[in-house]
Amino acid sequence: MTLSDELRISLDGKWRHVREQSRKELATFDLSYDHDLTLDEARERVLGQMKKLVATGIPAAGFKVSSGGTGDPGASVTGIEMLAQFDLSLMVKAGVQWGLFGGAIENLGTEKHHEQYIPGLINLDILGCFAMSETGHGSDVQSLETTATYDPATQEFVIHSPTPSARKDYIGGAAAHARVAAVFAQLVTKGESYGVHCFVVPIRDEDGNDLPGVTTSDDKHKGGLGAVDNGRLVFDNVRVPRENLLNKYGQVDEGGTYSSPIESSNARFFTMLGTLIRGRISVGGSASAATEVALSIAGRYALKRRQFGPDPDHEILLMDYRMHQRRLLPLIAKSYAMRFAQNQLVARMDRVQSSEEPPPAHQQRELESRAAGLKAAQTWHATKAIQEAREACGGAGYLAENRLTTLKGDTDVFTTFEGDNHVLFQLVAKELLTSYAQEVGGLDPVGMVKFAAGTVADVVKERTAASQLIQRLIDARPGGGDDDHDLLDRGTQLNLFEDREQHVLETAARRLRRAGSDKVEAFKVFNAAQDHVIRAGRVHIERIVLEAFTAGIARCEDPEAQDLLRDVCSLYALTAIEEDLAWFMGHNRLSDTRAKTVTALINDLLDKLRPHTLTLIEGFGVPEETLGAAMLVD
Amino acid sequence: MTLSDELRISLDGKWRHVREQSRKELATFDLSYDHDLTLDEARERVLGQMKKLVATGIPAAGFKVSSGGTGDPGASVTGIEMLAQFDLSLMVKAGVQWGLFGGAIENLGTEKHHEQYIPGLINLDILGCFAMSETGHGSDVQSLETTATYDPATQEFVIHSPTPSARKDYIGGAAAHARVAAVFAQLVTKGESYGVHCFVVPIRDEDGNDLPGVTTSDDKHKGGLGAVDNGRLVFDNVRVPRENLLNKYGQVDEGGTYSSPIESSNARFFTMLGTLIRGRISVGGSASAATEVALSIAGRYALKRRQFGPDPDHEILLMDYRMHQRRLLPLIAKSYAMRFAQNQLVARMDRVQSSEEPPPAHQQRELESRAAGLKAAQTWHATKAIQEAREACGGAGYLAENRLTTLKGDTDVFTTFEGDNHVLFQLVAKELLTSYAQEVGGLDPVGMVKFAAGTVADVVKERTAASQLIQRLIDARPGGGDDDHDLLDRGTQLNLFEDREQHVLETAARRLRRAGSDKVEAFKVFNAAQDHVIRAGRVHIERIVLEAFTAGIARCEDPEAQDLLRDVCSLYALTAIEEDLAWFMGHNRLSDTRAKTVTALINDLLDKLRPHTLTLIEGFGVPEETLGAAMLVD
Structure with missing residues (x-):
């Protein structure tokens, strides 16, 4: 077993068998993009591809046995996500038919509806x-x-x-x-x-x-x-x-x-x-899958293409340029982080939805909030990373035959559908600020202001404590809270993320509490703090993602792969800290001196990870022969 | 004359007559996009459109009278840029024929070539x-x-x-x-x-x-x-x-x-x-023109579309949300900044290229450097702003009938062609680090290391001093250099930008000077500092742009428009400072206390500029009837 196999097994997670099956089967379906088709022709073609999917069993997995399915929600979402490695139109068509339309019938309907529609919608008799x-x-x-x-x-x-x-x-x-x-x-x-x-x-x-x-x-x-x-x-x-x-x-x-x-x-x-939560989960996961394809393409190109150098006879691989490393490796690290977080989310959803009992309200709300936040985080990561991948391949990246522009265009709306990302981060913040209060539905800003309670710190603490591993790492961090700690230490990183979240939430709550009971006035107070509130949602999700990465490393069974994942995780964490460095400095979480080491530590990690670039790409598990980028074949 | 007319006159700059002519003539040419055409049909159509352009006189403006043209370089570049408001394919086709192909014949050829090719390439007998x-x-x-x-x-x-x-x-x-x-x-x-x-x-x-x-x-x-x-x-x-x-x-x-x-x-x-510098100038200007169209569309939509609110009967205009203001207004401000900088660049190019004498080497190099840097700055701004405009219009923004996705796709390669943006910022930095030394051509990193002289500070100072206005503002800033100054004061902003540039350049030079004379070793030293060097190019251009904005305000003759432009300029400057806040804090240019006011000042400016959103959009001078976004017509 190679190192990249070990990484792939880690990233594949619980539904690895579904991923393996999809990799094999989908590669035989001729899903490559044809840009010459008219709208009508392209639509007909994708309908034909959907029909082939029926036999894979993925469509049936999304429905309970009692409704005519095979009752494997995790497999269903994972199967949809795998389509995104091949063709996002197919993924969306499948998601609409089996996930959204089918999901509405299954979850909002009752027995008579299940009988009447579900077998037919699984096998596409009913579109x-x-x-x-x-x-x-x-x-x-x-x-x-x-x-x-x-x-x-x-x-x-x-x-x-x-x-x-x-x-x-x-x-x-x-x-x-x-x-x-x-x-x-x-x-x-x-x-x-x-x-x-x-x-x-x-x-x-x-x-x-x-x-x-x-x-x-x-x-x-x-x-x-x-x-x-x-x-x-x-x-x-x-x-x-x-x-x-x-x-x-x-x-x-x-x-x-x-x-x-x-x-x-x-x-x-x-x-x-x-x-209907699976829609958001599928969109987030599919965005990540598409991002992995784009980074696989740009990464492999950077390992092949030479340009400039000390002299004309010694042209340098793109991947050996510091700037190119800075552009691609942190995005690869973030894609690792996102996949661990997504796998965790899918496993939770599967647990909740496989149970015959409805989940406790608090657990359901937390699951919804996490699905919303991770959808936003993953789709924005996709937008940024695929754009960077395109630019990193220069003119070749702009040709449709190299797939990156298609990936960009196809995923672009993911930041919008299943909920605008800003609205979703706001929703996450609202849930945290109101401690998942039953009384406050949806985004109601007035309700948010009214219920912004004094318990914010407890919400963060309580949920962190849920994971003993995370708490142990935080407790074991060197320096015990002063500034003289090691930024490469995971406990220190986790503590910085948690501490930031708590502070941002508390100060947001304080601002919102200033409002009175008048609706229009309350809205004004909320609106003046809107960027602060949305930020609270974002930093919460960044903590969740770092914790998921940490947990994923602990589950990895190969020591060498674990070591590599630790560096990748630190690159993710330090890049996130660097992006928000002014906050950490301005709020005395990092001294000026300490802050200056962040960039140097990142550059050290780039040097350390550079030799593993191909291994990390292979870890994504996008088979080279399915990348479909002409420039990699020449 | 309305306030928006005054703004438009300021932004139109020296070749306003060309812009006015283009607005009128191009609107009659039926340049709207047709997504149903095949590649071949679309190509034929654009060729037909080019033929109509011949009669506008813009193509001939790019060539000297002695070669068969009318000798107005500024009009030529401005005319090409105006095409970008309508159809970027047409702009690129025109740029290739008259700018690049024609420019090569004109500038690299001699009399016999001019006679043989230029009249024919102007009127499209020679493609x-x-x-x-x-x-x-x-x-x-x-x-x-x-x-x-x-x-x-x-x-x-x-x-x-x-x-x-x-x-x-x-x-x-x-x-x-x-x-x-x-x-x-x-x-x-x-x-x-x-x-x-x-x-x-x-x-x-x-x-x-x-x-x-x-x-x-x-x-x-x-x-x-x-x-x-x-x-x-x-x-x-x-x-x-x-x-x-x-x-x-x-x-x-x-x-x-x-x-x-x-x-x-x-x-x-x-x-x-x-x-061949005009190619880069046209690409940068066209990217900005397309950005103005996108922001005009998204801004007008935000002034029309309501969503959520204190209660269902009081839905709020998108533009009244703090977050939406944060998303769009700083981009509008930056587009103002870019246009002033572009106008200044075109005027300089026109002066140099209209003269019969070749310019002094130093002046030519500076012009090239500025064209390279502004091309990078404008095209990245386009990529970011058009993406944001698309997202800010939600699902409607994703429909081709609303133009934003076409603008995004069409401009996407602008960050690549006429030079990859990272390479261009590196080029800018190289020129500064080597004081435009004749000996160091192009990007040669070894030469850059060798010539990174001790005169960097002088380069920055010398060039700033060239503008008395800027120096006067810097000298007149309150507080005289300590931290207790007003961040809304232009002199303070200019000083912060200049000071940052000088520091980044000096420290980059110091790192490069550590290299010995061995080529491979020198390359390693350069490569380890590459992100630092590219950053130097970027912050230089940010200063240039702020200075151009400042100069543009001084030239505006309407006091009310000047006042508005001052706020727009401060929003540009403070947003740039906020994006780099960790640097200003870490290098003791802004105390923690002072740094915290930056975000509050930006929010104040958003409140102040919100009522002027439509005026600012109209100032771009993209006629509403040519926006071609279906959602604005309903």
Whole structure:
């Protein structure tokens, strides 16, 4: 077993068998990009590829055995993520069909819906779409405008788009392939609104024509994801049977009386959304998978391409330039960090969703918060790293045949869909600031201000203490809290991250607490602190990621691989500290003298890791023959 | 005259008449993007658009009257830059034909070449390309492998690609339209090589077929610039007459004897390259123009789109969120800064190139250095700002119909072509570190180490003193150098930037001076300091830009506009300081206390500038009706 095998095993995590299977099977599916196809041709092609996926068993893994699946949530998410190594359009199409549309039926529907739809949607007899976003409202799902009004006379719901901004938009599958939509709409019965619920609405007939009252249209070209048929849906009083309400969390009886197991409409809404968590997890994981491909391409190119040097006869490998090391190695280190964090998240989600019991509310909220934060962190890392990979390959990087521009364009919207990243970090901060208070749903800034309690420190401490390993490392750090410690020591790094998070949270809470009870005033206070609040979400996630990396190293069984991972982890930690150095200095966490060593330590780590560049790339487990970059083949 | 008119006049600068003309004329040319076209169709369309440009007079402006042009370099560069507001493929095609190909003939050729080619290339009877980059060498032009070997028997040069990596690559026009190429190749005569020279080489016949010995091929799809027919050229002993050497800086007589007005082959090479400076200037300016379009789109959307708020009935404009202000306003401020710097650069270039006398060497080198550095600064700003603009518009930003993804894809390669940005900042630093020493050509790291003299401080001081206004502001700053000064004071800001530059340069010089005379050893010393050296180039340019902004404000004649520009300038300066805050703190330029005020001052400026958002956008002078973003029209 080589060193890179050991690294790959560490990064592959619990669902390694799924990754191994995908690497083998997908390589035989001819998934390489064809830029000459028209929109229509590309869409047809990806539909054909989806059909091949059915046989891999990945689609069925996402559904409970009782619904017609094989009940392996971790395998499902990992399988979707692996598609991102090959073609992100395919990953998104698969995610929409089996993850979002299928997930809505599975999690919001009840037995009759499972029976009616799930076997057919697994094998693609039923092609669906997930009609949540509207032109007027994206991340703010609670404010959607589409209505579903119950008509007791016919026992039907009337689905309607009351305004132009109520148009469903950016809906994958809506432009061409979907026959059925899971439509999110405000449920209205007996003149009263009960908030957003989900309805199964047929939108096209067998021949692909819009059904009466439904108007579909096409978002056409986008910044990437060319084969995904994103489109729009407008409903003009479309009637569906009462049974088409996915009624696990809310029911309307024949006479029109509403009932729900969850009394508060706010709590109900967030419970429903919370069950759809896999979407965010898949987007984050797929962003990381695409990033690993991009860094594999740019890294291998840098190990092949020579340019300039002491004299014309001694041209230097790109990877031997200090600047090139600075550009690529910290991004590779961060990708390692992200993968460990993602694996941890998937394992938690799998535990929660495999259990027959609903999880304790606090645990569910924490899982949602982590999924939101890691989605933001991973997708921004993807945007930055793929951009850098493109630039690091110069003109060759700009040619489509070398894949980097496609990876960039395809992943670009990941920072937006499944929730705008700023909104997501804000959500993470809100959960921390209100100690996961049940009372505060979603992003409600006024609620955030009201509940910003004095318990912030406890939230951080409590959760850190959950991991004995982390606490032991922090306790064992040299210097015992003064400045004279070793920045390469993991306990010191963990302590710096935790300490920063606690301080940022506490000061944010203090600012928010200044607000009174007036709604408009409270919003102003919140808004003035918004950048501070979002920062709190970000530094929380940076700590979570460092802790996950630390835990991942502990699980690695090969001493040599462990040593290498330790250096990679320190490069991640020190790069993050360097990026926020002014904060650590200004808040007396690092003296000027100590701060100056950060850059020098990073450069030492670059020297140390440079000889392992290829090993680290191989550790990502993206087979060289599937990279599909022409410049690496010449 | 409105406030935004006053701003626009300030930003339009000396060639305002060209900008006004372009705004009017180009709006009538139907330049909107059509994503449904195939590569071939898009290429044909852009060629048709170029033909319309001939009548605008912009193409002729780039050439001396004696060569058949109208002799207005500033108008030429400004005219090219204005194309970038409409379609970057058109801008690149125009830049290749009239700027690069035409520029090579004009600047490297002599009278006979001017007569033979320039009238025809202005009116597009002669379609040319600029065959410099090779698959093996891009930014390192001195190491190109293509050879041009003189054969006295036939009085011809034999153009040849000796290796696969000698293939000309990424050449705009080479895939389809160009009939003639300006080929850069190592001139060899009598068995000796005299370095890179430029040759006019016919590559296609009237019907578009490759001429004997020439093999063209197609780079096909790229990350953007879909209508630009980038391609490759391979030469198999292609013979051209002796007269096809563009012989202003090097001549071979009939018998094969080489002569040149410049003895040193190194100096000759850099003199030749230096005459081609307009390419870099156009790329930088065009990147800024595209950025202004993107920020105009995202800014206007933020003034229209509401999302979340204190309650569902009071949704808030995106632009009223602190975070959104933080995302967009500093980028708008930086775009103002960049435009002032670009205008200053174009004016200098115009002065130098309009003169019949060659400029003093020092002045020419400084101009080249500034063009290189501003190209890097502007193109990286474009990459960052257009990305942010896309994200700030959420899902709508990802639809091609809203233009942002096209702007992103089209400008993406600007950080690479006309010189990789890291290489360019390194070049800037080298010039400063060696005091523009004639002896050190190009990027030669060994030369840089050798010449890193003790005069760095003088270089900075000398050049700053050139502007009395700047010096006066610095001298008049409050506090006289201690920490108790007002960070909103321009003199204080200028002093901080200048002081930082001087320190970074001095310490870089000190590190480089440690090297001995051994080439390999010198390279190691340089490489260990490479990030430091590149940083020196960057902070130099940041100072130049702040000074240009300051000078631009002084030239503005409307007091109200001046006041507004002052705040915009401070936002630029303070954002730059915030991004580098750890440096200013760690080097005792800002106390911890003072450093903490930076963020608060920025937030104050955001509050102050928020009401002027639309005015600032209008100041860019991108007419609303030419923005072409569907979401702004609804």
